[in-house]
Amino acid sequence: MKLSRLNSLRRVQSGELIMKFPDDQDESKRPQFPLDSSCYKIIDEIGVGVSAVVYKAICIPMNSAVVAIKAIDLDRSRADFDDIRREAKILSLLSHPNILNAHCSFTVDRRLWVVMPFMSAGSLQSIITSSFPDGLPEPCIAVVLREILHALTYLHDQGHLHRDIKAGNILMDSNGSVKLADFGVSASIFEANSTQGVPISPSSTSMMLKEIAGTPYWMAPEVIHSHNGYSLKADIWSFGITALELAHGRPPLSHLPPSKSLLLKITRRFRFSDYENQQNSNNKNKFSKGFKELVASCLDQEPSRRPCADKLLKHPFFRNCKGPDLLIKTVLQGLPSVEERFKLGKLQRLPSMKMEEEDEEEIEKEIIKQRRISGWNFKEDGLELEPVFPGENCEEDECSIIKQVRFGGESIMEKGSRDSSECCSGVSDLSSPTGNGRRGGGEAEEEAVDRESIMGGLVALKRSLDEQRRAVGSLIELIEGEKGGEMSREEQIGRLMEKMTRELENERKRNFELEMELEFLGLQISAAHNTGAA
């Protein structure tokens, strides 16, 4: 550990040694970007979120160097600047070749401009969407993952969690270099416990965070059920999901809107085998054993069993890993430019409303919704990840039996019933007080579903539905009320429409999902009733 740390320091310092003398020397070596917006010329828009726009720009006094500028609307960010301040602070204390750092940041009226190196190939997520819809070839995945593990090793060694690892936050440059970006929700485990005043090592499990942060599909089970706290290993889970994302072109489940996946869950109860067949024929032999093992170890339900980043680097999967040249040859060739992809994406986004759209504010609401997934089962064989929904534990056992019959005793569930009972033990359902009633895991007592508590659950669901509707209503109001600004009138209206349509679509999905869940619970009641009667 010590050795690897020192080595990673070396890597950094080869470039940093020059910085030692603050006054004259480094000023000439490390470019100082001007803190004045008039020195930059915006060329194109390359990304947009709820409260930020990313531009491609040139810095005129720096020989027109190309940069990316993230312009964050500070008036949109809530109550305090704490998050933004935290990001600035964490970034200013990190320096690693695989971490995207800002050149500088300054305010331009109500916007914060963060000037960053322009990563010309854009995010892995956008690369995949545009050119590799079915995922990257395995050797390329290896290169990307290895670079990210370097970043994670450094980050974790410094006591930081990234908390939002996903392909959308991994950027690539034209030279094939890969960097981890977006520290908007990252946190320091030192600060979480700083009040105790007890010196604790970064590895120590006593350092726990409780706040829910991240993007749902990539979130570790212990983050979703954050009551027990989580630590560095939550990033390893997200890393595993990201590996799947690179391999399949999307994170697990995202190809189905949440409502549809729930629907599938329900139908699986009756026609499970058809679905299974289809799943396995697609992916079963596409990936190497090493890759499957690597991902499986990251997606262990038990955080302590997931390997740490620098241990993962030693995994055999990386043994014959190529250099960044491979990415240039395989991935970057013929890739449309970031600007083109963004424009194309903008057009496609309007009608299809994919879930991959990253809206910070939306995600916050998503989190609440996503909490209803109580855990994930990773099937190493097909390299797929499936959520476990609260209350279907007994069914899960059923499935594994079916599978064992089908595939001649070959166990598909990674660790069989232990997992399915374990991952369900964390059921703490925000929206439904029946969570307690279902906590029984895969045991037989589960059969006795309490009718009353189910009814309570349904009522709570209805309430949460109403609440969500109200939230969306007020959001629409807010957006409507927001007049004026720098944008042209048309552009403004266009964006408003886009946003509102998206909100509406999401709301519709939510409604549908909740209805499905109602139906599902209804099914459960009748099932319980039947067993009771029998």
Next chain:
Amino acid sequence: MSFSFFKPSRPKTPQEMVKSIKESLMALDTKTVVEVRALEKAMEEVEKNFVTMRCMLIGDAEVEPIAEQVSQLTQEICNECLIDLLIHKLPVLGWEARKDLVNCWSILLKQKVGSTYCCVNYIENHFELLDFLVVCYDNKEIAVNCGNMLRECIKFPTLAKYILEAASFELFFKFVELPNFDVASDAFSTFKDLLTKHENIVSDFLSAHYDEFFDRYEKLLTSSNYVTRRQSLKLLSEFLLESPNSQIMKRYILEVRNLKVMMTLLKDSSKNIQLSAFHIFKVFVANPNKPREIKVIVAKNHEKLLELLHDLSPGKGAEDEQFEEEKELIIKEIERVSRLQHLTG
């Protein structure tokens, strides 16, 4: 010794470690910038020493720190006046070394030897060290490191009190508006800690330096910089509305100039600023003992104020109800005041 880092060797005792840190830091002086190689070597030595110190104080993935060693090391650092050297050499240290030092700093300050915080005691006898750290905000390479160290210091009342009352405190009003956002926002965090961490000390300070403090603070509230306006306004409500500062608050809301500032902010183009301004403005209006001048201003501007207030709404969230309630009260009071004949006539 430390250059045999890769070979297993007898770990250093805390005394030896302090000695070698001291030597390696002193060695930086004897080398000039011209001797690039020698300087690099000296710097490497410092870095290695800091990694070992960090390891002894915080541990790493494999080693948990040993309480007794931590305590001995802290004691020795104070005995050998190493703190002076650590702080004064900060500007010339390398990037990783500075960070290691910052990590160690919080442990060292919090470490009790016997019944006393010996590092805090040491700083109490060498307050100029704090001034040095404050001034370092002007050097953007090390500003954030110094900021971290200062905030650790501010956790201790005696140190916070010193900084508040020192001449260098004035500098914060400048630092929070520095163009570099990293530095400015870090300086603001420190500024905020100074004004909120120890209520009683802050209250004493504000009473003793009322005029000069609020003169300066008004400049922040009326700054052309959006971030400065928004942050300073929010912070004002955080310390002004605290109960130990109630005397200060009572004084503040009697002054017409303060009311004017709040009214200006109430019609700021930013909704966030308007809302924060309301939470201070309401106190001026709700005050049962409003001086005549305040009433006159409210009465003269009542139409404009009512219009502004009617449009003001947080728009979302659970605070809605309380806000609406307060707003109604304030609107009623403004209407009442505006009807008082002797004011408008």
